[in-house]
Amino acid sequence: MTVREIVEVHPQQSKIDLEVLLRCVDACVECAATCVSCADASLGEEKDRDELIRCIRLSLDGADVCEATGRVATRLTEPDFQLIAATVEACAVACRVCREECERHAEHHEHCRRTAAVCLVCEQACTDLLAALG
Amino acid sequence: MTVREIVEVHPQQSKIDLEVLLRCVDACVECAATCVSCADASLGEEKDRDELIRCIRLSLDGADVCEATGRVATRLTEPDFQLIAATVEACAVACRVCREECERHAEHHEHCRRTAAVCLVCEQACTDLLAALG
Amino acid sequence: MTVREIVEVHPQQSKIDLEVLLRCVDACVECAATCVSCADASLGEEKDRDELIRCIRLSLDGADVCEATGRVATRLTEPDFQLIAATVEACAVACRVCREECERHAEHHEHCRRTAAVCLVCEQACTDLLAALG
Amino acid sequence: MTVREIVEVHPQQSKIDLEVLLRCVDACVECAATCVSCADASLGEEKDRDELIRCIRLSLDGADVCEATGRVATRLTEPDFQLIAATVEACAVACRVCREECERHAEHHEHCRRTAAVCLVCEQACTDLLAALG
Numbered sequence: 001m002t003v004r005e006i007v008e009v010h011p012q013q014s015k016i017d018l019e020v021l022l023r024c025v026d027a028c029v030e031c032a033a034t035c036v037s038c039a040d041a042s043l044g045e046e047k048d049r050d051e052l053i054r055c056i057r058l059s060l061d062g063a064d065v066c067e068a069t070g071r072v073a074t075r076l077t078e079p080d081f082q083l084i085a086a087t088v089e090a091c092a093v094a095c096r097v098c099r100e101e102c103e104r105h106a107e108h109h110e111h112c113r114r115t116a117a118v119c120l121v122c123e124q125a126c127t128d129l130l131a132a133l134g
Numbered sequence: 135m136t137v138r139e140i141v142e143v144h145p146q147q148s149k150i151d152l153e154v155l156l157r158c159v160d161a162c163v164e165c166a167a168t169c170v171s172c173a174d175a176s177l178g179e180e181k182d183r184d185e186l187i188r189c190i191r192l193s194l195d196g197a198d199v200c201e202a203t204g205r206v207a208t209r210l211t212e213p214d215f216q217l218i219a220a221t222v223e224a225c226a227v228a229c230r231v232c233r234e235e236c237e238r239h240a241e242h243h244e245h246c247r248r249t250a251a252v253c254l255v256c257e258q259a260c261t262d263l264l265a266a267l268g
Numbered sequence: 269m270t271v272r273e274i275v276e277v278h279p280q281q282s283k284i285d286l287e288v289l290l291r292c293v294d295a296c297v298e299c300a301a302t303c304v305s306c307a308d309a310s311l312g313e314e315k316d317r318d319e320l321i322r323c324i325r326l327s328l329d330g331a332d333v334c335e336a337t338g339r340v341a342t343r344l345t346e347p348d349f350q351l352i353a354a355t356v357e358a359c360a361v362a363c364r365v366c367r368e369e370c371e372r373h374a375e376h377h378e379h380c381r382r383t384a385a386v387c388l389v390c391e392q393a394c395t396d397l398l399a400a401l402g
Numbered sequence: 403m404t405v406r407e408i409v410e411v412h413p414q415q416s417k418i419d420l421e422v423l424l425r426c427v428d429a430c431v432e433c434a435a436t437c438v439s440c441a442d443a444s445l446g447e448e449k450d451r452d453e454l455i456r457c458i459r460l461s462l463d464g465a466d467v468c469e470a471t472g473r474v475a476t477r478l479t480e481p482d483f484q485l486i487a488a489t490v491e492a493c494a495v496a497c498r499v500c501r502e503e504c505e506r507h508a509e510h511h512e513h514c515r516r517t518a519a520v521c522l523v524c525e526q527a528c529t530d531l532l533a534a535l536g
Contacts, residue, residue, distance in 0.1 A: 002432060002520050006439040009512040012446040025435070030404060033431045036476050037408040039328075043321060044414040044479035053311060054212040060307075060328075061206050061217055067469065068202035072195050074438050077446035078188040080231045083195055086224040093220040110411040118404050136298060136386050140305040143378040146312035163301045164270060167293070170342050171274040173462075177455060178280040178345035187445060194441075194462075201335065208304050211312035244277040252270050322480040329474050329485055336470035340463050346456040351463055354495040358488040365482045 001026055003074055012076045020125075020132040021073060024088065027125035028070030031095060031118050035063035038102065038115035048108065055101050055112060062098040065091050066122060073129070085133045092126035095119040135160055137208055146210045154259075154266040155207060158222065161259035162204030165229060165252050169197035172236065172249040182242065189235050189246060196232035199225050200256060207263070219267045226260035229253040269294055271342055280344045288393075288400040289341060292356065295393035296338030299363060299386050303331035306370065306383035316376065323369050323380060330366040333359050334390060341397070353401045360394035363387040403428055405476055414478045422527075422534040423475060426490065429527035430472030433497060433520050437465035440504065440517040450510065457503050457514060464500040467493050468524060475531070487535045494528035497521040 004022050007014075014021065039059035042052040069091035072084055099119035106113035138156050141148075148155065173193035176186040203225035206218055233253035240247035272290050275282075282289065307327035310320040337359035340352055367387035374381035406424050409416075416423065441461035444454040471493035474486055501521035508515035 002436040002516055003439045005516050006436065006443055006513045009516075010439075010443045010446060011448065012443075029431060029435045033427070033472065033476065034404040034408065036473050037405045037412075040325070040477040040479050041408055041412045041414075043324060044412060046318075046413065049317070049321075050314075053317075056311060057209055057212040057308070058214060058217070060209065061214070061221075063473075064202040064205045065217075065221055068198040070435065071198045071438050071465075074435065075191055075194065075442040077442050078191040080192060080195070083192070083199075083224075083228050083231045086227040087195075087199055090217075090220040090224040094217050097214045097217045111408040114404055114407050114411075136302040136382055137305045139382050140302065140309055140379045143382075144305075144309045144312060145314065146309075159301070163297060167297045167338065167342065168270040168274065170339050171271045171278075174343040174345050174459070175274055175278045175280075177458060178278060180279065180452075183451065183455075184448075187451075190445060191442070197339075204301065205304050205331075208301065209308040211308050245274045248270055248273050248277075325477055325480040326482060326485070328477065329482070329489075332470040332473045333485075333489055336466040339466045343459055343462065346459040348460060348463070348499045351460070351467075351492075351496050351499045354492040355463075355467055358485075358492040361488040362485050365485045 031122035032066035095123035166200035229257035299390035300334035363391035433524035434468035497525035
């Protein structure tokens, strides 16, 4: 992703391990897009839709929280680490909750199986960034 | 706001005190829009811009986190209260941090003074919702 | 809304009629929040859900386009009027399409009736801003 | 990106050439993230900041419009092609305008050079999708 290239030439230095940070940014951007797509695929499941309502709702939440977290984590100029940590923490929770619901439908719906995997990566990237933030 | 009217006729019941919830939704939507505007006004301050960089950055963060939180808190269908609480908690932190920075410029920049007031309302509305969530 | 107060003290002057601009910003912010809520209420309609899928999808689109347009229209510093006009034009289309679908369900679903009314206000506010942009 | 994998197993068929659609979705997601990062890097340029104000503002616009367009283009369930076309059209304009400004700073700021390249890809992907939409 190009954010990585921009961060490499960014005029401000980061106190955070850039590799851990960039993995989180990348995971948030990917997970937000995936959640938008999974909510839409679930909405389009004519037969099984009624069982996927919780999955749709949590994917919509996941998309919104991941998108905001990706933006906040991307910014290196004048960061506030309390704000970043609280946002990344919320993102880890959103990804876990969305993943757990997607896993319940993974056997019958391939899009849920793939979204669960992406949520797990993002949850882990958020947890790693939280550890790096101390 | 119309969200209040929609929530009154919403097919799903909420376990959360609706008045507390709606005050948080309203505050998040208002604070997101205000932060977008304050970041832009600060960016347009030709003479004092260099002192407002932290204010711009935290307003951009505040806009993103408030917007996502307003969306998450609005949804009543199949809510996950851990996810909602973590997001609202992040929003309270974002509003506090943005408010503290805006307050530092409130004497010289009326837009910062007004944004600080809106952030305070949102921070309090988030704290109240967190208390209601238990 | 506080954006109005900030615009009044904004360091940059606007070439656009501020009253027309602010009515569009206000309508976009209100319509985005309303669309988020209507999509969620429709998702929660257990009996009639299958008839509301197009309504949910267009409300999700409406929320996203109105939110982006509200942000773009709010910014007064270094505006590009071609960009603003194209975005406001897309918003007018999104509001019209969402309104037309909501109107089809207005008799049976009060939340659709209210959302249609909000979409109409936003569509008109966007059309007025486009006229002012020339 | 995982959206591609989800679209392959999506329950609803698309009338649009999926390859053209997915290239646009991918470009929008990448361009939104890049614009967030470029706005932040420009904000952090202590010496040259005053020359980058228009670049910052147009990157903020680009981020918002690309993000909304990426979401709208991702959804395959009950699409409205007028809405999609108007949004993609706005995105093409936003990318062109942001690219032209970034190009003016490309020689002195590597992050602007890279962002201009990403904007060009997104502008082209939007133009291609518009052609496919007919």
